[in-house]
Amino acid sequence: MKKLLIGFYLLIIIGIIVCLSNSDIFASKNSQAIAAGEKLYNKNCLICHGKTGKGEGPYAGTALNNQHFLSTVSDKDLFNYVKFGREGTSMPAYDSRLSDKDLHNLVAFIRDWQNKEIEFDIPKTILGDSVNGEKQYNLYCLNCHGEAGAGKVKMGTVLSNSHYLEYTTDQQIWITTAYGREETRMGPSLKSLEGARQLSEKDITDIVSYIRTLKPIKETPNDYLKP
Template sequence: MILKRKKFGVFACLGFLALAGCNSHSGAAIAADKSPSVAMTAKKVQKGKAVFVENCVACHQADAIGQPGVAPSLSNPEFLSMASSEFLTKTIASGRAGTSMVAFGEILSKQDINNVVAYIRSQATLPFRGEQIDAQPDAHGDERLGKMWFADICSTCHGVNGNGYESGGTGTAIGKAGFLNTVSDGFIRETVRHGRSNTRMRGLQGPSGLANLTDREIDDIITYMRTVPSKDEE
């Protein structure tokens, strides 16, 4: 997983080369994230909005607010606080196989993708924490327990095996390789802890959460999720 993410960093890096500079293999795309504003001139954002309106709005809706069961919000504050430019670029270019999120790398130029990433980023309201979150340790929990928590709690919205919308729920395909190969364990952990405000993904930790999962239980779930794509070949 880490290897894939690093490999991709080189690609994301090329796009930001002129603006942010790329000086290390491990932190290339992250370097761009340190100062997202650098890569985000008003002109870029404006061009990116035009790309968005033409190619994305049908599913992700105006202002990228999303629509349950159709496409997730891309303007959600918690999402943007942890979704790095690398994550966004990879998701847009490669899509998510087995969902209606197609690979726009075959449709749009790298420039268009860079611009639409700048537009999505421009809606962020919380400080960017992606670097710290991606640097969190990997989960080493109990797969069998995780499977149980997943079936009890997550599958209601994300589907059995995390198949996503195709199983009729409102949650995305978190059991498929397209998502899992793009995110760190920290990204999943923080999303489960805090949720995404104004979506059906509520925080699942703490007394006000939909469930009150411990850190260990969340790691059990992540450990299980990492085993799902291999069990669910398509």
């Protein structure tokens, strides 16, 4: 019996050592991926998205170092955004420039900016009235995102872009509209939040439904490509 107990404890100790060892290996690999991703970011992304990732580059670029944004997207989302780009905008597709390994390293670097995970309260079903959504959009969103989601330089994302519509879920659009993105022009819109707009959940759902009716475009006005 004593030998069995000793053997049992030895197995536990060995298991702990293996787990700690695997954890160290994972941490090391992740650190290597982040370091490699930083080099790729500085070479390919910094000019638009900025040195700190807050969209402060000389050319128009989304703020990636943003806790609201990072809490709404998965690593797969980030991978697809970079790989396929946004056709017709200054965000090119990198599938022919970077390997999948490079893309994963770049995602690891961007994800390392996330220091908290924000939980959002969103409707279970996002299906609204697109007619009312268009009215609300024209009142509150058109000034930055342009007519029919065409976008404006350093003001608002091109919502009618085919890649945006394909790789962005209704939930992600709803969250961004309702909660905004801190430290950017995109303030919160949901009623009771500290934003200039005070829209109901239904209004925001209607806006998302309207955005889904936009005709996907592959080309964006040339002024969107200018710094």
